[in-house]
Amino acid sequence: MREKSSIKRGVSLYSFQEEYFLRKMSLEDCIAKAASFGAKGIEIIGEQMVPGFPKLTDAFLEQWFGWMKKYDAVPVCHDMFLDFKKFKGKILSKEEQLQSIIRDLQFANKLGCKVIRVIVSTSPELMELAAPYAEKYDVKMGIEVHSPWHIDNAWMKKHYETMEKTKSPYLGFIPDMGTYTKRLPRVLIENLLRKGADEKIATYVTEAYEKGVLSEYIVGEVRSMTSKPIDLMVAEQTRFYSYTNPRQLLPYMDRIFHIHAKFYEMLEDETEYSIPYEEVIEVLKLGGYNGYLSSEYEGNRHIQDVYEVDSVEQVRRQQAMFKKLLGE
Amino acid sequence: MGPLDKFMLSDHSLLVTDSGCDLIIRSHWYRSLPLSCIGNIGLKINEKNIPSENISFEVNGKIFSFNELGNLYQEWWFILDSAILHIENNFLEEGKEYKVELELGLLIPYVLVGPDGQPMLSSSKLSKNLLSRRKKN
Structure with missing residues (x-):
């Protein structure tokens, strides 16, 4: 019998992108499905699922918190983007980039999310400038460690140095488990x-x-x-995937705010074809991680030409695997 | 090439109007984008090229000329909404099948590529035979 871990389970609603796009599932359906698997932590991409983004109406918020109550779920993370080049012929200035981050911090705060996923291309300097606002809105900023980057490479090292320099408890990492792709999908x-x-x-x-x-x-x-x-x-394709030893996460555990549990294909036996979650979760337990493992299904784009995508079944299988590995 | 290419056009996308025709389209990207991120719209109907200056773009109940789109960074195309391409002076017969070739280039504003940091162009092409219907007013 495995000892029950304090790691919590969640779902990034990005996982249901295909059914959502095809209007087979509404935002409420996505939340309900995640919660039905015992994955109570909800992660959302504002630009994907909030009509009128970046505005949040009172009516939407009332509905949102109503769904959380109805399905016994909790808002956890909003995934932000930095649209560097939304203006014709000009890149966002540093001040405009900062304002964009502040906008997302406010957005997350209103949704009740305590973490935002910061897109990997965001500079350490910008993180430093944004840290006081993260504190003001009480939303932690986790830079996404997405393959082919990994937590020990130069870009992430610079981010880590900024975290240490500022000593801000609001700056950290969101590792994406795609970094541990042992076999190509x-x-x-x-x-x-x-x-x-x-x-x-x-x-x-x-x-x-x-x-x-x-x-x-x-x-x-x-x-x-x-x-x-x-x-x-x-x-x-081999340039976009990577496998590093998950033990590389151990020195950074107190800076890990949230985890993207990326997956491409959950098999019928409830294992992932490419990512050795057993290895990954052992390391997370060893390091005392107690945040969310947030399902992030990204296999739909590879199979939609021949199969009807069933993201719900894919997420169900991954959550069933997590339950076993976490000793629930 | 985006993950949702094949859903850009549905079987009921082509409409005959009094001033030409309408084409109802969906985005192929997984998140909403400001209209300033629409890089190009290429359209052919039965091999006939439709210049983009003859196309106006309707979303959120507002109609814009193609040339206006580049400046509209606060007007969003929400991912669940269809947009309507209004094509002037391209008169079609009702109830006839037409070969529609659509290319939608979206400039992904958060993925900068190349030495000059240009936004990545995600361009999707779809060719479909569509039966034209009369637009209901």
């Missing part, structure tokens, strides 16, 4: 095979990736085998 490779990729090349690429061969070498090798764009695309 099968759904991704099968999609490329359907588009005409060569089976032998796909096998070479997936095996080389699993062995840890550098992406540069894989791409180089495939270039020597073929010039077909679709085959080169198979090789190029």
Whole structure:
């Protein structure tokens, strides 16, 4: 019998993007489904699911908190974006970037979210400027550690130095578990095979990736085998995925505010094809993590050409796996 | 190429109007974008190219010319809403099948690429045979 962990379960409603887009599921349905799996922590992308974003009407807020009560759920995280280039021919100035972050902090605060996901391209300098506002609105800012970045690379090290320098308890990380992709997603490779990729090349690429061969070498090798764009695309995929040892998270545990439990394909036996969650969760337990593991399904784009996407069943399976691994 | 390309047009997207035709479209991106992020709209109906200056764009109950879109950074195209492309002087027959080729280029404002930091252009193309219907007033 596993000891019950203090890690909490949640769902990023991004997971249901396909059914939501097709109007098969409303925002309320998404919240209800997540909660029905015992995943009570709700993560939302304002631009995706809040009509009238960035404005929040009283009517929407009343509905939102009503749903939370009805389904015994809690708002946890809003995923923010920094639209650097929304103006024609000009990039946002630093002051405009700061105002954009403040807007999202206020938005999260009104929704009752205590954390925002800060998009990976946000600079450490901007985080430092925003920290006093994060404190003012009592919303923690977690920079998303998204593959191919990982928590120990130069960009994240600069972020960590800023966290240490400011000593702000409002600056931290949101690691995306896509960083622990041990095998390339099968759904991704099968999609490329359907588009005409060569089976032998796909096998070479997936095996080389699993062995840890550098992406540069894989791409180089495939270039020597073929010039077909679709085959080169198979090789190029290895640049966007990464596997690092999850123990790299341990020194940063007190700075980890939230976790994106990315997944591509949950199998019938309730394991993930690419990401070894058993390894990941052991590390999180060891480090005493007590925030949310937030399901983030991203397999729909690879299978929608041939199958009807069932994000709900995919999330159900992942949450069932978490229950087992967390000893619930 | 976006994750939701194939949903840009539905079987009921092509409408015959008194001044030409309308095409009802959905975005192909997973989050809402300001209209300033619409980079290009390419449209062909039965191989005939429709210049973008002949297209006006309706969303949130407001109609804009294609050239206005670039400045509309506070007007959002919500992800669940359809937009209507109004095409002037392109008269179609009612109840006839037309080959519609749509290309929608969205400038993703938070993904900057290349040495000059330009927004990533996510361009989706879809070709579909659509039966034209009379627009109900």
